[in-house]
Amino acid sequence: MAGAGNKVKRGLAVLRSSVGSIKVTVGDVALGLDIEPAKGTADSGDLEIDLPNLLVAIAEAAEERHSAIAILVDAAKALRDPARALGVEFQDDALTEVYRLTRGYYSYLLQEWGYQA
Numbered sequence: 001m002a003g004a005g006n007k008v009k010r011g012l013a014v015l016r017s018s019v020g021s022i023k024v025t026v027g028d029v030a031l032g033l034d035i036e037p038a039k040g041t042a043d044s045g046d047l048e049i050d051l052p053n054l055l056v057a058i059a060e061a062a063e064e065r066h067s068a069i070a071i072l073v074d075a076a077k078a079l080r081d082p083a084r085a086l087g088v089e090f091q092d093d094a095l096t097e098v099y100r101l102t103r104g105y106y107s108y109l110l111q112e113w114g115y116q117a
Contacts, residue, residue, distance in 0.1 A: 011061030013038035018054045079113070 004012075016022065017037030024031045037043065041057070042050040055071075062069045076095055083090060098113050 007064040008061040014057035018042040
């Protein structure tokens with residue numbers, strides 16, 4: 001990885017340890033992450049422990065490259081999946097109403113809405 005700084009390499013290694021192997025194939029082109037995982041970092045299998053470690057490593061890599069990062073969350077999936085695990089199913093029109101009422105403050109308010117449901 002010529003040209004990649006130490007923090008970028010570490011960020012990729014932490015990503016690799018967090019998700020295991022990565023391989024994406026589009027047509028005849030296969031892309032993957034061929035780097036040794038960072039042992040002991042973001043590899044516990046506990047999202048509450050691993051996610052902050054992964055985000056710190058990614059943020060440090062972005063800082064080293066003077067770049068920004070974006071985190072995109074599928075708000076409907078974030079609300080539906082935990083509810084399904086508890087045997088609760090939301091109808092589409094109910095989710096639409098929750099989005100309307102939260103006025104874009106999805107992250108916190110959707111979690112609270114799901115908790116109260």
